[in-house]
Amino acid sequence: MTRRVGVVGTLVLLLLTGVIASAAHGQLAVSGQQVVGTLLHGMGLDTGWRPDDDTLVRTLWYIRFPRVALSLLVGAALAVSGAVMQAVFGNPLAEPGVVGVSAGAGLGAATAIAFGITAGGSWTVAGMAFVGALAATLLVYMTARAAGRTDVVTLLLTGIAVNAIAGAGLALVMFAGDSGSREQIVFWQLGTMNGTRWVEVLVVLIVAGPATVVAVALSRSYDLLALGERTATHLGVRVELLRVSSIVLVTLLAAVGVAFAGIIAFVGLVVPHAVRMVLGPAHSSLLLVSALGGAVLLVWADLLARTLVAGADLPIGLFTALVGGPFFFYLIRRSRRRLGSWA
Amino acid sequence: MSAVACRVIGASCRRGDREVLRDVSLDVEHGRVLALVGPNGAGKSSLLGLLAADLHPSAGRVEILGRDAQSWRPRDLAVRRSVLLQANEVSFAFSVADVVEMGRSPWLGRSDAEEDQRAIENAVERADIRHLLDRPFTALSGGEKARASLARVLAQDAEVVLLDEPTAALDLRHQEEVMVVARELADRGRAVVVVLHDLSVAAAYADRVAVVDAGRLVAHGRPHEVLTPERVEATYGIAVHVVRTPDFHLSVIPQRGSSRPPQFPDNVSP
Numbered sequence: 292m293t294r295r296v297g298v299v300g301t302l303v304l305l306l307l308t309g310v311i312a313s314a315a316h317g318q319l320a321v322s323g324q325q326v327v328g329t330l331l332h333g334m335g336l337d338t339g340w341r342p343d344d345d346t347l348v349r350t351l352w353y354i355r356f357p358r359v360a361l362s363l364l365v366g367a368a369l370a371v372s373g374a375v376m377q378a379v380f381g382n383p384l385a386e387p388g389v390v391g392v393s394a395g396a397g398l399g400a401a402t403a404i405a406f407g408i409t410a411g412g413s414w415t416v417a418g419m420a421f422v423g424a425l426a427a428t429l430l431v432y433m434t435a436r437a438a439g440r441t442d443v444v445t446l447l448l449t450g451i452a453v454n455a456i457a458g459a460g461l462a463l464v465m466f467a468g469d470s471g472s473r474e475q476i477v478f479w480q481l482g483t484m485n486g487t488r489w490v491e492v493l494v495v496l497i498v499a500g501p502a503t504v505v506a507v508a509l510s511r512s513y514d515l516l517a518l519g520e521r522t523a524t525h526l527g528v529r530v531e532l533l534r535v536s537s538i539v540l541v542t543l544l545a546a547v548g549v550a551f552a553g554i555i556a557f558v559g560l561v562v563p564h565a566v567r568m569v570l571g572p573a574h575s576s577l578l579l580v581s582a583l584g585g586a587v588l589l590v591w592a593d594l595l596a597r598t599l600v601a602g603a604d605l606p607i608g609l610f611t612a613l614v615g616g617p618f619f620f621y622l623i624r625r626s627r628r629r630l631g632s633w634a
Numbered sequence: 635m636s637a638v639a640c641r642v643i644g645a646s647c648r649r650g651d652r653e654v655l656r657d658v659s660l661d662v663e664h665g666r667v668l669a670l671v672g673p674n675g676a677g678k679s680s681l682l683g684l685l686a687a688d689l690h691p692s693a694g695r696v697e698i699l700g701r702d703a704q705s706w707r708p709r710d711l712a713v714r715r716s717v718l719l720q721a722n723e724v725s726f727a728f729s730v731a732d733v734v735e736m737g738r739s740p741w742l743g744r745s746d747a748e749e750d751q752r753a754i755e756n757a758v759e760r761a762d763i764r765h766l767l768d769r770p771f772t773a774l775s776g777g778e779k780a781r782a783s784l785a786r787v788l789a790q791d792a793e794v795v796l797l798d799e800p801t802a803a804l805d806l807r808h809q810e811e812v813m814v815v816a817r818e819l820a821d822r823g824r825a826v827v828v829v830l831h832d833l834s835v836a837a838a839y840a841d842r843v844a845v846v847d848a849g850r851l852v853a854h855g856r857p858h859e860v861l862t863p864e865r866v867e868a869t870y871g872i873a874v875h876v877v878r879t880p881d882f883h884l885s886v887i888p889q890r891g892s893s894r895p896p897q898f899p900d901n902v903s904p
Contacts, residue, residue: 381725515736517725518786521688526790527712527740572726
């Protein structure tokens, strides 16, 4: 209990400092105090810290805050989506990026971008990403599971196949699109929060918020699912219903993240794993703290992406992959050691 | 004066294209231990699956506590029947204490904390796993996993208890202890069904023995009626001695012939 309080406290602290540091950093110099002042003013508290310069205030509200908010939401969504996927697959290596769900979402979103489909307004890209992600999830789910579990090899091989198919589709879309949309897709594919607008933040919030709440509400069932599908059934879980709703949750969370921030891999892998190591595998705390941890990870990754090379906005997916890749490697080594061999 | 808890009525069961059970009728009674025995692949686990409402009969019916097995809501059934499967793996590193506590989850909102605590304590005691409580389930040996899972089943505190080879991975003492637990459950009015391989264990602890062979129920009755040398040989294809032990239990021992020299010094021919 005290441990949980300590972890949550640390994460909240990191979150707040990350938000302030991220909002303060940029071409126009803004101090941390001014950021806090502007935020508090927005909440109706006047501190006198808010900068007098209207340009600064508008920069914060229209450029930096949406970007920070999106990184928080997308980080939380990806981490929760990873944790739910791991629960359903009974395998800690399941992750939307690894198994190709993100790539599926990417294909859907890229199609919308390349062909200029705008039928649903701001929702178009997200909607198409959802369709692509759902197709990929169903494909992985139907091919990789046997008797309620997914062994590591099958999962990874399925991921390779799905990623390959989605990659081919993406290449085709880029080939078919004009050079402008091609460039847009390439950059977006690497993951970026650049040029975020509030309406996008709102879409992510509307989708990811309820999805996270539902996932947390299901956490007891996810615990029981760890005993295997039959045993979970014997303990009163409607496994079929749980699986179907979880697939929808994973897909919604991954797709909405991918749609507006591009493919940011490994968040759903690293964060839940770290939380499990510190707090244990119980899903109620795992899901909530993963959401918090994912938000922290992405807000800092985004800050790094903008500051590491002066004047350049590096793709955020590059950072998460830089951390996540070696970590994934370590996880594979470890589960291999535990199982003896891959059989 | 035993009341029927579960009733299998002319049930057949298909898995894939194979008919694994054909026209089986069997009553499971409160207050009794029923042992399901038979060769590998005979359909014992499928029969248990029917009783657990995991499998649907392709013909015939299965009733659990007076209602059609498939008509129960999973949660309502979960407080009335518990199942221990052969293989018990846990996907994440839940502690043994967590796993045992999961046995109480069907009772969420139906029992108070004190009741839950008592059931868990009792289960931990009887499965002899107190020293394992803080260990991660994933780090246990096969026998320890089986006992921790048994504790989970006991914590569930159900009227109908179905155990699929609970003794398989256990050492001699824990085998006997698990069967004593099964016996106690029956003595307190529960209906207990145990899939067993060791016929001597079945003879010693079960009130009724049902022999399943090639998807059919070939015998059902008291151990001494069912476990005759002729029946065992016909079912398993091996000749056996059915002997009486010094403490008056039946014991079924394969006839091993004299290909190896006798091991007891006093049997050595002069």
